[in-house]
Amino acid sequence: MFVSWPLLVLLGFGVFCVGTVVGSFLNVCIYRIPWQKSVIWPASHCPRCLNPIGASDNIPIVGWLALRGECRSCGLPIAARYPLIEALVGLLFLGLYVVDVILAEREGWGQIPVSSLATLAYHCLLVALLVAATFIDYDLLIIPDEVTVTGMVLGVGLGAAFPWIRPEPSTAATFGAGLWVGVLGLLIGGGLTASIRSSFSFLLRREAMGFGDVTLMAMIGAFLGWRAAILTFFLFPFFGLAHAAWKLAKYIGKRLAGAQSSSADREIPAGPYISMAAVFLLFSWRWLWPLWAKNLFDTFYALFWWSLGVDVGPMF
Numbered sequence: 358m359f360v361s362w363p364l365l366v367l368l369g370f371g372v373f374c375v376g377t378v379v380g381s382f383l384n385v386c387i388y389r390i391p392w393q394k395s396v397i398w399p400a401s402h403c404p405r406c407l408n409p410i411g412a413s414d415n416i417p418i419v420g421w422l423a424l425r426g427e428c429r430s431c432g433l434p435i436a437a438r439y440p441l442i443e444a445l446v447g448l449l450f451l452g453l454y455v456v457d458v459i460l461a462e463r464e465g466w467g468q469i470p471v472s473s474l475a476t477l478a479y480h481c482l483l484v485a486l487l488v489a490a491t492f493i494d495y496d497l498l499i500i501p502d503e504v505t506v507t508g509m510v511l512g513v514g515l516g517a518a519f520p521w522i523r524p525e526p527s528t529a530a531t532f533g534a535g536l537w538v539g540v541l542g543l544l545i546g547g548g549l550t551a552s553i554r555s556s557f558s559f560l561l562r563r564e565a566m567g568f569g570d571v572t573l574m575a576m577i578g579a580f581l582g583w584r585a586a587i588l589t590f591f592l593f594p595f596f597g598l599a600h601a602a603w604k605l606a607k608y609i610g611k612r613l614a615g616a617q618s619s620s621a622d623r624e625i626p627a628g629p630y631i632s633m634a635a636v637f638l639l640f641s642w643r644w645l646w647p648l649w650a651k652n653l654f655d656t657f658y659a660l661f662w663w664s665l666g667v668d669v670g671p672m673f
Contacts, residue, residue: 369454372477376450377417379485380443387442387492390501406431417443446488449636453480456640472521479515479522480639483508483580487632490573494628500569505576512579513539524642526651527582539579546578546586547571553590570627577635584654585642589634596637597630 386396401410408430414420421440428435454477461473486508490500513536520535521528527542529535550571557565578586604625611618638645 365459369451369459372454373447373451374417376447376481377443379450379481380446380488381415381417381439383446383485383489383492384439384442386489386504387496390489390503391493391497391499403428403430403433405433417447442488442492446485449484449488450481452640453477453484456643460643475519476522479519479580482511482515483577484636484639486511486576487635490569491629491632494567494569494626498567498624498626500567500573500628502569502572505569505572508576509543509572509579512576512581513543516579523580523582524585525646527584538582542578542581542583542586543575544578545583546590547575549587549590550574566627570631573628573631577631581635581638584650585635585638588638588650589631592637593627593630593634596633597625597627600625600630 382396385401389396399409401415402408403410406428408428410420411429414424414429416423418440421435421437424435426435426437427433457477457480458469458473461470461476486504490504493504494500516523516529516539517532517536520531520538523529523535523538527538529538550566554564554566554568554571574586574590577589581589604623608618608623642650
């Protein structure tokens with residue numbers, strides 16, 4: 358597909374708008390899925406007066422600004438979080454558009470391969486699932502199976518139907534190979550997290566991670582392959598350092614003041630930071646893999662060869 362720079366800009370604006378619409382739908386999912394409510398019916402409405410939100414008032418970001426953050430019928434304040442999530446998803450989609458389309462390799466000037474647009478859609482789907490998991494986990498310390506199991510099925514299925522769509526070196530040439538990559542990523546992503554969860558739960562004598570974190574990592578592995586899943590798992594604690602430091606300071610402050618602390622003072626949702634690490638890899642993989650990660654996994658293969666006498670490279 359041949360495009361000019363003005364058309365690229367227009368297409369980018371369209372991607373942002375689509376992202377805000379998806380963000381609006383995710384707001385519904387984040388609120389309703391944990392309570393086992395339909396995300397389709399009934400239509401969005403005010404929780405106080407129960408009046409449905411009109412189509413013009415439901416336009417992402419713009420509708421909230423036009424209403425000045427209040428219900429048109431009863432004046433109930435509407436949290437600013439809703440337009441912020443819409444804007445966040447729009448910006449994430451726009452960033453993926455830059456990475457997957459603008460910076461993608463082209464056959465010639467102005468040429469956009471259809472494969473780049475397919476990759477963009479694939480990554481946007483993963484980001485939408487991660488955003489839903491992030492805010493549900495942050496609110497309620499749970500990650501529903503409706504998000505992660507659905508993501509596993511989509512990651513494995515789409516990766517098999519379009520085996521070239523995953524990032525290098527998890528691309529494949531056939532349906533069967535694409536299916537294997539997805540299943541292997543699911544098993545390693547979920548298995549690694551489950552083993553660490555069990556080990557730390559045994560040592561700490563309490564649950565160290567929720568099982569939703571296991572299924573979230575399995576979903577990431579299904580979408581991106583086992584290498585990206587492993588890197589996601591070992592990178593996510595760095596994204597949670599600030600939150601952990603704040604929790605620790607708050608806990609120490611309570612102990613010094615003689616105030617009663619609760620389990621909530623020690624609990625940190627891992628889902629948001631796993632999602633942040635996965636999104637970071639989505640944006641940086643094009644450069645991270647050849648410049649650093651490839652050498653890391655080559656060393657991993659060499660260690661297996663040296664310690665076990667097994668060349669795991671061809672197996673994975």
